[in-house]
Amino acid sequence: MKAAARMTLALPVLLGALAMMFASLATADTKPIDGAATLALMEKAADWQLAHLEPASTIKVMREETRNARSWQQGAFYVGLTALAERSQSERFRAAILSHGRSQKWRLGDRTYHADDHVIGQSYLWASTHGAGPKAIAPARRRLDAIIAAPSPANLAAHEATQCWDRWCWCDALFMAPPLWIELSQLTNDPRYAQFAHQEWKATQDYLYDRDEHLFYRDSRFFERRDEKGRKLFWSRGNGWVFAGIARVLTFLPKDDPARPAYETLFKQMAAKLQTLQKPDGYWPSSLLAPENTPPESSGTGFFVYGLAWGINANLLDRYTYEPAVLRGWQALEKAVDADGRLGWVQQVSDRPDQVLQSDTQFYGVGALLLAGSALLDLYK
Numbered sequence: 001m002k003a004a005a006r007m008t009l010a011l012p013v014l015l016g017a018l019a020m021m022f023a024s025l026a027t028a029d030t031k032p033i034d035g036a037a038t039l040a041l042m043e044k045a046a047d048w049q050l051a052h053l054e055p056a057s058t059i060k061v062m063r064e065e066t067r068n069a070r071s072w073q074q075g076a077f078y079v080g081l082t083a084l085a086e087r088s089q090s091e092r093f094r095a096a097i098l099s100h101g102r103s104q105k106w107r108l109g110d111r112t113y114h115a116d117d118h119v120i121g122q123s124y125l126w127a128s129t130h131g132a133g134p135k136a137i138a139p140a141r142r143r144l145d146a147i148i149a150a151p152s153p154a155n156l157a158a159h160e161a162t163q164c165w166d167r168w169c170w171c172d173a174l175f176m177a178p179p180l181w182i183e184l185s186q187l188t189n190d191p192r193y194a195q196f197a198h199q200e201w202k203a204t205q206d207y208l209y210d211r212d213e214h215l216f217y218r219d220s221r222f223f224e225r226r227d228e229k230g231r232k233l234f235w236s237r238g239n240g241w242v243f244a245g246i247a248r249v250l251t252f253l254p255k256d257d258p259a260r261p262a263y264e265t266l267f268k269q270m271a272a273k274l275q276t277l278q279k280p281d282g283y284w285p286s287s288l289l290a291p292e293n294t295p296p297e298s299s300g301t302g303f304f305v306y307g308l309a310w311g312i313n314a315n316l317l318d319r320y321t322y323e324p325a326v327l328r329g330w331q332a333l334e335k336a337v338d339a340d341g342r343l344g345w346v347q348q349v350s351d352r353p354d355q356v357l358q359s360d361t362q363f364y365g366v367g368a369l370l371l372a373g374s375a376l377l378d379l380y381k
Contacts, residue, residue: 302368
């Protein structure tokens with residue numbers, strides 16, 4: 001009896017030791033994150049981008065839209081900059097966000113329903129609680145009120161038609177618009193905005209989510225497309241937009257909100273799948289199911305690192321299971337930042353897997369980097 005009792009008492013100690021051993025083995029190929037170095041890298045990348053708001057001729061720019069100060073490209077960067085501004089000791093990042101919003105008179109993009117023209121508003125909502133005041137959210141609220149009053153009748157299935165841009169018919173839209181709607185609902189205590197977002201998110205998820213692969217098609221044009229080996233085409237950055245979008249929606253949803261379980265279930269399903277698709281070099285391939293002979297790609301990787309680290313912080317993901325992927329991914333992102341702060345290996349504006357060069361950079365890639373770094377700082381503070 002005494003021996004059995006001793007074994008019973010020793011069992012928790014043994015299990016704890018085994019857990020520590022397995023965690024050590026899982027992270028044996030990674031190094032701990034240095035908080036000061038991580039913040040310094042983020043600040044350097046942000047400073048470089050702020051100094052290059054007008055893309056130079058030496059930077060590959062696929063569309064004139066990138067130059068638009070309220071475009072989705074720049075909007076995604078300013079979302080990441082809000083995360084840095086909350087963690088940096090310097091006021092220059094908050095000042096840059098406020099200056100940008102004021103210069104645009106807190107306006108969204110010009111297209112009423114288009115999700116891409118909503119993302120810039122996310123930085124305005126942040127600004128409203130960090131010095132800009134209520135005027136920073138007024139134009140966004142007028143726009144969303146107009147949409148609720150006259151919802152778009154567009155058909156989600158009609159992606160080839162212009163009208164489909166009036167709904168969230170492409171997976172990127174789940175980052176661009178829903179967090180704005182959810183946060184505005186909280187700031188104004190008006191449930192209509194959140195209700196609209198939940199309704200539209202469900203419609204998009206029901207349409208574009210592959211329940212077997214636990215990944216999103218970019219849009220309906222890709223349902224039947226396959227690569228040369230017969231594999232489905234799931235775009236890295238497209239799924240990165242979704243994964244990061246879920247994290248941001250959950251950030252703004254109250255803990256007891258009845259809508260949370262559906263988002264959390266989706267988040268966990270995607271995380272489990274994404275963990276299996278990371279390459280040995282820490283990056284995720286541009287075509288998620290086709291890892292062979294693929295170059296680094298930092299924008300999708302940035303969003304995945306952000307989501308996984310955020311999920312661990314939020315107690316939605318097991319740390320021992322997912323931390324190795326976070327560490328490998330962050331170390332890969334560190335290597336993509338040049339000595340002057342310029343982020344490379346960013347796949348250019350597209351809607352599918354494509355070639356990537358070390359010389360490629362873009363606003364949204366830096367936004368993803370800043371979100372990823374912010375989640376790591378929270379994880380290791």
